[in-house]
Amino acid sequence: MIVTPxxxxxEIDYSKLMEQFGTQPLTxxxxxxxxxxxxxxxxxxxxxxxxxxxDLDWLLDKHDAGEKFILYTGRGPSGDVxxxxxxxxxxxxxxxDTFDAKLYxxxxxxxxxxxxxxxxxxxxxxxxxxxxxxxxxxxFDPKKTCLISDVKNAQTLYxxxxxxxxxxxxxxxxxxxxxxxxxxxxxxxxxxxxxxxxFLESVIAGRNVPCLIPAAIDQDPYWRIARDAAPKLxxxxxxxxxxxxxxGLGKGGKMSSSMPxxxxxxxxxxxxAEKKMMNAFTGGRATVEEQRRLGANPYIxxxxxYELFLFEPDDAKLAxxxxxxxxxxxxxxxxxxxxxxxxxxxxxxYQERREKAKAVVSECFIDSCDKKLQKAMGLERF
Ligand code: TRP
Numbered sequence: 184m185i186v187t188p189x190x191x192x193x194e195i196d197y198s199k200l201m202e203q204f205g206t207q208p209l210t211x212x213x214x215x216x217x218x219x220x221x222x223x224x225x226x227x228x229x230x231x232x233x234x235x236x237x238d239l240d241w242l243l244d245k246h247d248a249g250e251k252f253i254l255y256t257g258r259g260p261s262g263d264v265x266x267x268x269x270x271x272x273x274x275x276x277x278x279x280d281t282f283d284a285k286l287y288x289x290x291x292x293x294x295x296x297x298x299x300x301x302x303x304x305x306x307x308x309x310x311x312x313x314x315x316x317x318x319x320x321x322x323f324d325p326k327k328t329c330l331i332s333d334v335k336n337a338q339t340l341y342x343x344x345x346x347x348x349x350x351x352x353x354x355x356x357x358x359x360x361x362x363x364x365x366x367x368x369x370x371x372x373x374x375x376x377x378x379x380x381x382f383l384e385s386v387i388a389g390r391n392v393p394c395l396i397p398a399a400i401d402q403d404p405y406w407r408i409a410r411d412a413a414p415k416l417x418x419x420x421x422x423x424x425x426x427x428x429x430x431g432l433g434k435g436g437k438m439s440s441s442m443p444x445x446x447x448x449x450x451x452x453x454x455x456a457e458k459k460m461m462n463a464f465t466g467g468r469a470t471v472e473e474q475r476r477l478g479a480n481p482y483i484x485x486x487x488x489y490e491l492f493l494f495e496p497d498d499a500k501l502a503x504x505x506x507x508x509x510x511x512x513x514x515x516x517x518x519x520x521x522x523x524x525x526x527x528x529x530x531x532x533y534q535e536r537r538e539k540a541k542a543v544v545s546e547c548f549i550d551s552c553d554k555k556l557q558k559a560m561g562l563e564r565f
Pocket of ligand 1: 188255256257258259291294396397398399402
């Protein structure tokens with residue numbers, strides 16, 4: 184298994200990842216604690232989609248003591264947005280609603296330009312705008328959500344970025360990110376830019392503000408850098424919650440925009456998405472007769488995981504799908520046919536919200552010229 188910010192492949196063992204990365208499991212006692220704030224637990228918590236964390240207990244202690252935290256997550260605009268990207272965003276919206284939290288959402292157009300030979304800076308900036316519509320369509324409160332384009336809003340992050348960068352040696356960055364002799368120097372500096380939003384609210388507020396980062400676990404290396412630098416700069420270490428990857432429609436592997444035939448995009452016409460799903464790999468048997476006799480395997484089946492991650496909110500119904508799949512009562516064709524209208528409905532609604540986002544998106548980007556912000560950053564002198 185390979186899990187880095189720029190590559191996820193192989194069969195992923197999440198317990199081993201937690202061990203390797205040194206993160207903590209989301210225990211029942213922590214889940215019970217979260218339940219106190221939101222009533223029912225979010226679907227992704229009940230089902231272990233978010234499964235690991237760092238310092239969540241500390242963060243909740245701070246919250247209980249009256250210190251509000253901010254949320255921080257992001258998107259590398261390298262192409263269209265898939266359902267896989269949307270998973271942690273929907274969870275972040277739940278956190279925003281539950282804790283009435285401000286959200287910083289970073290668009291790393293610099294990163295994607297630097298790592299992708301085929302993308303120009305103009306391409307990634309255009310994708311920042313397009314993807315921002317998808318971000319807002321996840322349902323964030325525009326009044327409490329601040330989008331940051333690394334390129335367009337560089338001034339907002341750069342000062343914090345260089346402060347972080349001074350505390351990260353080449354040898355640490357190389358060990359954490361696997362940089363090579365052939366890596367360009369832009370990407371060597373980039374981790375400092377991704378660390379910067381962790382501390383942005385503290386800079387603006389002029390006092391330490393706790394930060395929680397909900398994100399897929401492949402982003403963890405960045406938070407190691409940020410957490411190392413934090414005490415040296417006088418900030419709190421950012422807390423994290425980590426999620427699993429939504430599988431692609433093929434056999435094994437996460438949903439990835441670089442493999443469009445096995446990915447469902449938020450912008451896919453619903454009928455196209457439905458067709459892709461109908462052609463998906465499943466955990467079924469070679470023949471109907473065999474499946475009736477031996478049952479199928481939901482645990483290797485993307486169709487089952489789509490229900491689990493997103494499309495079947497009712498736990499009892501999900502358990503019934505799991506049971507009838509394993510017993511051979513549910514055939515893959517039938518299962519796909521019942522999932523299709525759920526996908527169509529989801530995409531129709533998403534695309535409607537995406538259209539509406541066009542009216543507000545430009546106001547959601549942070550204003551790097553804002554006088555107050557410039558003052559907080561010590562940049563107002565000239
Ligand atoms: N590097 C991330 C990506 O390629 C984008 C990103 C920036 C991000 N800041 C983040 C993701 C914070 C999660 C949390 O997708």
